[in-house]
Amino acid sequence: MTTNGKGGFIAAALGRCPVCGQGKLFKSYLKVAETCKVCATDFKAADTGDGPVVFVILIAGFAACAGLLISFLAWNWSPATLLAVWPAFAVILSLILMPILKGLMVAAQIRHKIRD
Numbered sequence: 001m002t003t004n005g006k007g008g009f010i011a012a013a014l015g016r017c018p019v020c021g022q023g024k025l026f027k028s029y030l031k032v033a034e035t036c037k038v039c040a041t042d043f044k045a046a047d048t049g050d051g052p053v054v055f056v057i058l059i060a061g062f063a064a065c066a067g068l069l070i071s072f073l074a075w076n077w078s079p080a081t082l083l084a085v086w087p088a089f090a091v092i093l094s095l096i097l098m099p100i101l102k103g104l105m106v107a108a109q110i111r112h113k114i115r116d
């Protein structure tokens, strides 16, 4: 029943408990639940702070900048099209990445605190 190693991180990235892989990790979009309802793992000790945001900015910022440069230099998109597409892309990608990266950071914290 216990997942460890990559299994726990994959479960957490999908919004499930990194210990059992069954219970929900979040009680809302980015709010971490207090405990796992299946295996009773305490999530309160995990505090990711601004950690996930750094990675979201790096990944989404790089993807949006790369896309903007390619679409401008290779496909000659107009400035209006660039302005319409790439900021929206960055926002949507950030919203998709936030719970994934937050789940991964919570999993890393729980994994290291449990092994203390």
Ligand SMILES: [Zn+2]
Pocket: 017, 018, 019, 020, 021, 022, 023, 036, 037, 038, 039, 040, 041
């Ligand atoms: Zn659990």
